[in-house]
Amino acid sequence: MFSLHPSLATKIYVGELSFCTVLMEDVADFVWLFLVPRKENTRNMLDLTHDERMLLMNEIELTESTLTRLFHPDQTNVAMIGNITPQLHVHVICRYKNDAVWPNTVWGHKLPAYTDDKKKEIVELLKKELICQK
Amino acid sequence: MFSLHPSLATKIYVGELSFCTVLMEDVADFVWLFLVPRKENTRNMLDLTHDERMLLMNEIELTESTLTRLFHPDQTNVAMIGNITPQLHVHVICRYKNDAVWPNTVWGHKLPAYTDDKKKEIVELLKKELICQK
Numbered sequence: 001m002f003s004l005h006p007s008l009a010t011k012i013y014v015g016e017l018s019f020c021t022v023l024m025e026d027v028a029d030f031v032w033l034f035l036v037p038r039k040e041n042t043r044n045m046l047d048l049t050h051d052e053r054m055l056l057m058n059e060i061e062l063t064e065s066t067l068t069r070l071f072h073p074d075q076t077n078v079a080m081i082g083n084i085t086p087q088l089h090v091h092v093i094c095r096y097k098n099d100a101v102w103p104n105t106v107w108g109h110k111l112p113a114y115t116d117d118k119k120k121e122i123v124e125l126l127k128k129e130l131i132c133q134k
Numbered sequence: 135m136f137s138l139h140p141s142l143a144t145k146i147y148v149g150e151l152s153f154c155t156v157l158m159e160d161v162a163d164f165v166w167l168f169l170v171p172r173k174e175n176t177r178n179m180l181d182l183t184h185d186e187r188m189l190l191m192n193e194i195e196l197t198e199s200t201l202t203r204l205f206h207p208d209q210t211n212v213a214m215i216g217n218i219t220p221q222l223h224v225h226v227i228c229r230y231k232n233d234a235v236w237p238n239t240v241w242g243h244k245l246p247a248y249t250d251d252k253k254k255e256i257v258e259l260l261k262k263e264l265i266c267q268k
Contacts, residue, residue, distance in 0.1 A: 044210055046198055057191045064180055076178055079213035083229060083237035095217060103217035105241045 002040045005087035014123055015131035017062070019055040020090075022131065027111045028118060029100045031071050033126075035059055035090040042088045045080060056090070063092045066130045077106070136174045139221035148257055149265035151196070153189040154224075156265065161245045162252060163234045165205050167260075169193055169224040176222045179214060190224070197226045200264045211240070 003009075004021065011023035011034060025032035037048065037056055045053060064076050073094035080090050093106055101109050114122070137143075138155065145157035145168060159166035171182065171190055179187060198210050207228035214224050227240055235243050248256070 044198075045195070045212065046202060046210070050195065053191055053195055054188060057187055061179070061184065061187055064178075068180060075216055076180070077213070077215050077217070078179065079211070079215070081211050081213070081239060082209055083211070083239075105215060105217075105239055107239045 002038045004036060005085055007085045008034065008036060008087060008089055012119065012123060014126050017059045017131065019052070020059050022063070022126070023089075024123065024126070026113045026119070027106075028114045029111055030073070030096060030106075031067055031094045031122065031126075032106065033063060033067070033092045035063060035092065037088055043086050044082055044088055047088065060090060060092065062133070063130060066126075066133065067092065067094050070125065070129055081107070136172045138170060139219055141219045142168065142170060142221060142223055146253065146257060148260050151193045151265065153186070154193050156197070156260070157223075158257065158260070160247045160253070161240075162248045163245055164207070164228045164230060164240075165201055165256065165260075166225065166227045166240065167197060167201070169197060169226065171222055177220050178216055178222055181222065194224060194226065197264060200260075201226065201228050204259065204263055215241070 008023060012026055014022040014024050020035040020037050023034040023036065039052065042048065048056065060078060068076065071094045074097045075095045077093040077095055078090065080088065082088065095102060100111055142157060146160055148156040148158050154169040154171050157168040157170065171186065173186065176182065182190065194212060202210065205228045208231045209229045211227040211229055212224065214222065216222065229236060234245055
């Protein structure tokens with residue numbers, strides 16, 4: 001049965017798309033989501049069938065286009081790394097030319113967390129615009 | 135008309151898949167490829183049509199599975215970043231638990247280049263097993 005890896009289970013919960021659970025990193029500088037396919041024993045994309053890959057790409061597309069519409073990033077970063085957390089999760093990140101680590105990648109930096117009010121506001125917006133749009 | 139961005143044109147040329155040009159980073163520690171969709175004015179995946187995204191995912195799948203068969207990585211990293219080079223290119227990277235930067239991501243490190251003989255050997259293998267398989 002599918003369950004989130006413990007290091008993903010600590011992320012901010014946003015909601016469910018048809019194939020993926022949507023989580024958010026607690027970083028206030030830019031919106032940083034994770035798409036986690038709800039299929040057990042999935043370490044990386046090689047563990048998906050061809051049809052599941054297409055489903056995943058559909059949900060990446062929906063997420064990227066929704067984030068772009070809501071948050072107007074200068075660039076979106078999309079990545080499957082998985083060196084540390086052995087469960088497939090796709091990073092979808094809004095980047096800005098004036099963000100704290102541009103043009104570097106986001107991994108390995110310590111970045112400030114959301115305030116409780118801001119976190120609630122972003123999650124509510126994403127529930128409405130991303131999760132309910134599926 | 136499509137042409138490679140100057141910073142991608144300096145990479146090692148491997149060959150052509152149906153939709154993407156395949157390039158390689160000159161880093162000897164692990165095989166690090168780039169898939170560059172041959173569509174002009176493409177900054178990121180949002181500039182692809184839905185059908186083009188599916189084509190790209192097909193070629194990511196072919197590349198990941200071929201690299202895994204040939205080089206037996208512990209993990210593959212797949213990423214679209216594009217903060218520095220404004221032309222869509224997908225990184226597909228074979229990672230090992232004993233590579234020089236594991237478990238960190240590969241960006242921002244200076245890593246040793248291939249010898250000429252090793253570079254030629256890897257490119258010939260990729261031409262045979264990835265490009266001619268398309």
